[in-house]
Amino acid sequence: MGRQPCCDKIGLKRGPWTIEEDHRLMNFILNNGIQCWRLVPKLAGLMRCGKSCRLRWINYLRPDLKRGALTEAEEDMIIKLHSQLGNRWSKIAGHFPGRTDNEIKNHWNTRIKKKLKFLGIDPLTHKPIEEINNDDIKQQVSEEINEKVMPEKTLEYTQEQQNSTSSSSINESNLEMFQNSLTLDMYYPGVEDPFQNWIASPIHNWDLFDNLQDNFL
DNA sequence: AACGCATGCAACCGCGGAGAT
DNA sequence: CATCTCCGCGGTTGCATGCGT
Numbered sequence: 001m002g003r004q005p006c007c008d009k010i011g012l013k014r015g016p017w018t019i020e021e022d023h024r025l026m027n028f029i030l031n032n033g034i035q036c037w038r039l040v041p042k043l044a045g046l047m048r049c050g051k052s053c054r055l056r057w058i059n060y061l062r063p064d065l066k067r068g069a070l071t072e073a074e075e076d077m078i079i080k081l082h083s084q085l086g087n088r089w090s091k092i093a094g095h096f097p098g099r100t101d102n103e104i105k106n107h108w109n110t111r112i113k114k115k116l117k118f119l120g121i122d123p124l125t126h127k128p129i130e131e132i133n134n135d136d137i138k139q140q141v142s143e144e145i146n147e148k149v150m151p152e153k154t155l156e157y158t159q160e161q162q163n164s165t166s167s168s169s170i171n172e173s174n175l176e177m178f179q180n181s182l183t184l185d186m187y188y189p190g191v192e193d194p195f196q197n198w199i200a201s202p203i204h205n206w207d208l209f210d211n212l213q214d215n216f217l
Numbered sequence: 218a219a220c221g222c223a224t225g226c227a228a229c230c231g232c233g234g235a236g237a238t
Numbered sequence: 239c240a241t242c243t244c245c246g247c248g249g250t251t252g253c254a255t256g257c258g259t
Contacts, residue, residue, distance in 0.1 A: 016227075016253085038244070054245080055228065090247060102227075105248075110225055 013047040017056055021046055025053055026061050059100045066098030070107055078104060079112060083126040 013021075028044035034057075037050035046053065070078070074096060081092045089101035089108075096104065113123045122129050 014229075036244090051230095051245080052228080058246095059227070087248065101247075106226055109249095 011047065012049050012052075014052070017060075021048070022056070022061060025056060029057060029061075030063075055102075059102045064098055065100070066096075070099070070103075074099070075107070075112060078108065079116070079126075082108065082112075 017025075024044050024046055025040070028040065032043070034040065037054045040046075040050055040053045041048045044053070048056075077095065078092060081095060085091050087105075089105040093099055093101040093104050108123075116123045116126075117129075120129050121127070
């Protein structure tokens, strides 16, 4: 036979942690350390499974956690590491003392993905979307740009579309021209477009994206 | 003020590798 | 060597909050 089961999951509490539970877990670990997560909830007097205790400790209670939003430098580093490591969040988090894999994963999914799509970069492959032979992704991104970022340009395009004499042949070329004409300068005149610079650079340099966040967030 | 929608984050779930028996 | 559990990881979900109408 193997090891004892982690927990029977009967009568265990789930959902958000209370302050009292946090105190119990923190006090126990600070006084006793972590030998076996399976035993932690029993010994600490918590009606949680070991897995939940581990997650709470790692993502919230650890004293060495760095609080606050990720910096631009950290964000750029995440992008670089993700281009090398993919979705290996724990490996990526290993480069950021005080940050958790969950935090980085959440930040990626809620902010960085949008930022890259906005810049015309596919977050999965880190390649310019034009190079990807995937019409669905292109369509999705163009819709996002049209609807959320540039409503006034969407209107222009829609009017062009309506004025077109050939409604059936539409305008794939127009759409392509329109999409190709999208640059950061159109939304933020005077702001240097790091994506265009990145494309133009013989050695793609992520430093070009430094300080970008201030420009459009 | 009330409602609905979007967003961000904490927590859960399920899986695979490692290790114990 | 086979079987079984634990741990850690990545994907996903659900809730709280903010914002627009």
